[in-house]
Amino acid sequence: MPSDLHGGLLAAPGGGDPFDRHLFACAIAVAFDGSGEPLTRGLGLSPEDLAALIGRYFPHSPGLLSGLSRRDDPLAPEEPDLRALLLDFRTHGLLEEVWLAHIIARRSLGSNHLWQDLGLTGRDDLSRLMRRHFLGLAELNHRDMKWKKFFYRELCQREGVVICKSPNCEVCTDAALCFGAEDGPSLLTDTALSQTRQCSGSSAKIS
């Protein structure tokens, strides 16, 4: 993590919803992957959106905004569609849901389970995020398909593209790929994880 995080990622008392603060703290922590890439790139947020997020949830950590380019990073080809899918199902119309749609679309480009690439503590956190902020979409995943598989299948269906090998999941040879367990360790170290959990509290600090 960069030195500004060692100075402390502090959450403002009462600064936003605690679960949302936990989500953002996890994503920020995992986006600092040691590659030296700016936080905007890791999160898929514009500098303006990142500044608004930090201002609302971690106003005592302005160092997170240092060294950012004023330009937006280029998007991967699938990002606009995945953002749009999520935004179509915003539960509350909150700005947080816009930020989360961007973060989810960017972190979905990773090679791990989505909950891992979001830095979350487990798949349950991602399911809770979806039910809380994108309820209509979460309800479409009533069979509890793997989240990334589900998103891309939804996108394909919107485009009229058939990616399924079978019209029926029960007899499909890809069932294990679509519905298998999304187990695994958190990508955050135990230390970072405990710090991130603290960050979701009222006087939190990372490092």
Ligand code: SF4
């Ligand atoms: S199990 Fe087969 S039919 Fe079901 S969603 Fe996956 S690919 Fe499609």
